[in-house]
Amino acid sequence: MSRISDATITRLSQYYRSLASLEEGGQEMVSSMALARKHGVTPAQVRKDLSCFGQFGTRGLGYSVCQLKETIARILGLHRIWNVALVGAGSLGSALISYKEFKRQGFHIVAVFDNDLDKVGKKRRGLTILDIRRLPQMVKKLDINLAIIAVPKDAAQSVADLLIKAGLKMILNFAPISLKASPGITIRNVNMAIELEALSYRLVADKSFRPGNNPQLTPV
Amino acid sequence: MSRISDATITRLSQYYRSLASLEEGGQEMVSSMALARKHGVTPAQVRKDLSCFGQFGTRGLGYSVCQLKETIARILGLHRIWNVALVGAGSLGSALISYKEFKRQGFHIVAVFDNDLDKVGKKRRGLTILDIRRLPQMVKKLDINLAIIAVPKDAAQSVADLLIKAGLKMILNFAPISLKASPGITIRNVNMAIELEALSYRLVADKSFRPGNNPQLTPV
DNA sequence: GTCGGATTGTGAAAGTGTTCACAAGCATGG
DNA sequence: CCATGCTTGTGAACACTTTCACAATCCGAC
Known part of the structure; x- marks a missing residue:
C-alpha cells in the first residue's frame, strides 16, 4: 500500500485526543460520524484514514473507543x-x-543544549543546560531519538548539521527558516510567523483584495 | 478566479523571506528556477503561485527581487x-x-491578557499584563486586528469565544486543542505536540511498521 | 433463526493541487 | 532590424486527496 499522507497522520493525532477524552468520559463505542463531527471532517474521511492501517471497527456498531485509541497510539508511536x-x-x-x-504524549525532553557559555551549567526548569559540544556524547548516553531546534534563525542550519552528524534523523525546527532535509532525514519546520501571515493575508483579502481584480497590486 | 490555497500562501511567505535576503545581498533579478531551488519546489510551482495574483515577471529575465518582494508583502499584508x-x-x-x-513582519503584540489575578498588573518584557475582562475595551482602544491564544488546553475554547465576542475574526491558537471556527471567523491551530507525533510516526514506521503488513497492529 | 437498523470498508467519482511542456515575449548582440 | 537565447505564463496532463455511494456484515430483538 502506498505511503500515508501527512494530512492523515495529523488527523490521527487529533482523533487520538478526542478518543482520550471520550474514554475519560466513560464512552465505550464511537462511530465515524461522531468522531468526524468533532473535527469538522466527513465520516468517510475518518474511515479512510483508519483504513490505511487496517480494519478496527465493527459494522453496525462503530469503533471501540479504548481499542481505537490504543491502536492509534501504536501507529503514532505514542505507546512508548x-x-x-x-x-x-x-x-x-x-x-x-x-x-x-x-x-x-510521551515526549520527554531529557537534555537542553546551548552554545552560550554564560548559560551552560545554569538550570532551566530542572534541567542543566549543556554545552552544545557535548551533543554527540549525550545523544548516545541518553539514547536520544528526536531533537527540537529553538535557536535564532542564523544558528539553525549549523545546529541541524550537528544534530544530523550526531545521528539524529528527526528534527522539529522552530527557527523561522525552512531547513531542508537530506535523504533519510526528516525535518519539520514550524514557523509561527508564517501562521500569522496566513491570517493577515485573509484579513487583507477579505476586505479589499480579489484575485484577478486588483489594480493596485501591479508592481510599483 | 478561485480561492487561493493555503499551501500557496505558505509558500509565498517563504519566497518572501528568500527575496528579503536576496535583496540584502544586492541581487536585482531572480528566476523562478533559482527561487524554486531554495525551497525545494519546482519552478513551475513558483510561477503558478505567483500567477494567482498577476504577472510580475519579465520573460527572459525573471523577477525583480525588490518589486516581487514588495508585491508579496502587499498580498500577505506585510506592508503594514x-x-x-x-x-x-x-x-x-x-x-x-x-x-x-x-x-x-509587522505583527506587534500590543497587549497581553490573563485571567490569573496574581499575574495581572505585573510586566512581561515591557508589557503590563491586563485582566482578560478588559479585552473588549482594549480591542477597540488599541485597534487590535489579530489574537494569539497561549493558554492551557481547558481555557482555550472560552478564550476564543471571548475574542470573537470582542469582534476579532482571526485567531492563532497555540493551545493543544483544535478550535473550530464559526463562519466568518478564521482560527489557525498550531499544535506542537502533533508536529512531534508526525515525527515519531515516521520513526516507528521506518523501523518496523509497514501498512497492510502488520499483525501486531490488530486491536488488542 | 431471521429480520431490521445501523455502521463499516472500499471501489469509483469528484475535486484539488502539482508538474509538464510549450507558445509568447523580452533583451541582447550583431 | 532580425536572430538567438532565455524565462515567463498557462492550458493540459498527471497525481494526490476527499467525498460519494453502496455492498458487506454485525448486533439485538422478536
Whole structure:
C-alpha cells in the first residue's frame, strides 16, 4: 500500500485526543460520524484514514473507543517514551521544556543544549543546560531519538548539521527558516510567523483584495 | 478566479523571506528556477503561485527581487503594522512576546491578557499584563486586528469565544486543542505536540511498521 | 433463526493541487 | 532590424486527496 499522507497522520493525532477524552468520559463505542463531527471532517474521511492501517471497527456498531485509541497510539508511536533533545535555552526553548502536552504524549525532553557559555551549567526548569559540544556524547548516553531546534534563525542550519552528524534523523525546527532535509532525514519546520501571515493575508483579502481584480497590486 | 490555497500562501511567505535576503545581498533579478531551488519546489510551482495574483515577471529575465518582494508583502499584508493581542502570560506567551520574527513582519503584540489575578498588573518584557475582562475595551482602544491564544488546553475554547465576542475574526491558537471556527471567523491551530507525533510516526514506521503488513497492529 | 437498523470498508467519482511542456515575449548582440 | 537565447505564463496532463455511494456484515430483538 502506498505511503500515508501527512494530512492523515495529523488527523490521527487529533482523533487520538478526542478518543482520550471520550474514554475519560466513560464512552465505550464511537462511530465515524461522531468522531468526524468533532473535527469538522466527513465520516468517510475518518474511515479512510483508519483504513490505511487496517480494519478496527465493527459494522453496525462503530469503533471501540479504548481499542481505537490504543491502536492509534501504536501507529503514532505514542505507546512508548521518546527521548528528546532540545537545542536553544532561550525563552522559546524554556517554554517548550515546560510544555505539558509533550510529556503527556510521551515526549520527554531529557537534555537542553546551548552554545552560550554564560548559560551552560545554569538550570532551566530542572534541567542543566549543556554545552552544545557535548551533543554527540549525550545523544548516545541518553539514547536520544528526536531533537527540537529553538535557536535564532542564523544558528539553525549549523545546529541541524550537528544534530544530523550526531545521528539524529528527526528534527522539529522552530527557527523561522525552512531547513531542508537530506535523504533519510526528516525535518519539520514550524514557523509561527508564517501562521500569522496566513491570517493577515485573509484579513487583507477579505476586505479589499480579489484575485484577478486588483489594480493596485501591479508592481510599483 | 478561485480561492487561493493555503499551501500557496505558505509558500509565498517563504519566497518572501528568500527575496528579503536576496535583496540584502544586492541581487536585482531572480528566476523562478533559482527561487524554486531554495525551497525545494519546482519552478513551475513558483510561477503558478505567483500567477494567482498577476504577472510580475519579465520573460527572459525573471523577477525583480525588490518589486516581487514588495508585491508579496502587499498580498500577505506585510506592508503594514498589525496590532496583535496575546492571551496567556505563561511561559509560551512570554516567549511569543519576545519572538523577533513577529515584529520583523509587522505583527506587534500590543497587549497581553490573563485571567490569573496574581499575574495581572505585573510586566512581561515591557508589557503590563491586563485582566482578560478588559479585552473588549482594549480591542477597540488599541485597534487590535489579530489574537494569539497561549493558554492551557481547558481555557482555550472560552478564550476564543471571548475574542470573537470582542469582534476579532482571526485567531492563532497555540493551545493543544483544535478550535473550530464559526463562519466568518478564521482560527489557525498550531499544535506542537502533533508536529512531534508526525515525527515519531515516521520513526516507528521506518523501523518496523509497514501498512497492510502488520499483525501486531490488530486491536488488542 | 431471521429480520431490521445501523455502521463499516472500499471501489469509483469528484475535486484539488502539482508538474509538464510549450507558445509568447523580452533583451541582447550583431 | 532580425536572430538567438532565455524565462515567463498557462492550458493540459498527471497525481494526490476527499467525498460519494453502496455492498458487506454485525448486533439485538422478536
